[in-house]
Amino acid sequence: MKRILIIEDEPSISELQKDYLEVHGFDVEIECTGNNGLKRALTSEFDLIILDVMLPGIDGFSVCKKIREVKEVPILMVTARVDEIDFIRGLGLGADDYIFKPFNPNQLVAKIKAHLTRYARLVSLNETIKEQTIIGRLFIDHAARIIELDGIEVKFRAREFDLLAFLALHPGQVFTKEHLYERIWGMEPASDHTTVTVHIKKIRDKLSREEMEFDSIETVWGVGYRFKKEPLPVG
Structure with a gap:
């Protein structure tokens, strides 16, 4: 079972994500602050991380940067902001993709499955060659x-x-x-x-x-x- 970490400070959003992902067979954990989310991401093993940009404590950009320094786990950033500079900044710090609020839960699941498949192929290829x-x-x-x-x-x-x-x-x-x-x-x-x-x-x-x-x-x-x-x- 694939493990997903949600780092999101709005309970209504994180619980919706969790419920929907669990229906699709994922094991999901939630952290609601940047500091706690970063600690959990670095000390536990997850197959993908859903990371909100605006978080109490340290923001999502900083969390993404620190995770990427030590792990290659796919990171999907979630934001209500549509500024192009934020989009470019997140990808530059190592995020794999963005999804914008409000989002369709089916779109979220589709993106997660696509990134998990892509990452599994990459790891397999790297270890094979x-x-x-x-x-x-x-x-x-x-x-x-x-x-x-x-x-x-x-x-x-x-x-x-x-x-x-x-x-x-x-x-x-x-x-x-x-x-x-x-x-x-x-x-x-x-x-x-x-x-x-x-x-x-x-x-x-x-x-x-x-x-x-x-x-x-x-x-x-x-x-x-x-x-x-x-x-x-x-x-």
């Missing part, structure tokens, strides 16, 4: 399922390989244990995700050498894990 990943000291051959550290092959079990490869394909992006469990083990999130923690530890142990600990997989306390981005070369 990327046969090899080289990041820092790590080399991954996805087709041959080979991982090398500093030119030396390291043996992994199937789930360990899948977990490390997935994180390395998305450097800088934070994933919760729940999301990783669902993505790698192919099941609905369970109540106990210690298996993810155990596999992360095994991966770190296998990639650490006596003289150097492997620190590219970062623990984001209270959230989950991410693969550290390599700094851009200077000059």
Whole structure:
């Protein structure tokens, strides 16, 4: 079931959106301030975010910018304003589309389904065509399922390989244990995700050498894990 986050300060609008989307099979959560919406967006996994422009606290433009700095989730902005400059600004900050109030609920659902389909195709394409990943000291051959550290092959079990490869394909992006469990083990999130923690530890142990600990997989306390981005070369 696809998860949708609505960040909207008008209860009549957010509840209408929620009711209509749930009828169409989506799992929907609501936040009514910019600050709370941003926190939820960054600490939970959603398949799409519906974001109002005018919000108490920080506005929708700022929320969009901060989300886009760390996540590629589709963002659909909702506004009652029709100024072209606002439209251009939102898209420039990373929004995927706009919908204007008052809107037809059927149009909203159609846009959401279109963006979810487009994003799924993009993710699938990116992961399919990327046969090899080289990041820092790590080399991954996805087709041959080979991982090398500093030119030396390291043996992994199937789930360990899948977990490390997935994180390395998305450097800088934070994933919760729940999301990783669902993505790698192919099941609905369970109540106990210690298996993810155990596999992360095994991966770190296998990639650490006596003289150097492997620190590219970062623990984001209270959230989950991410693969550290390599700094851009200077000059």
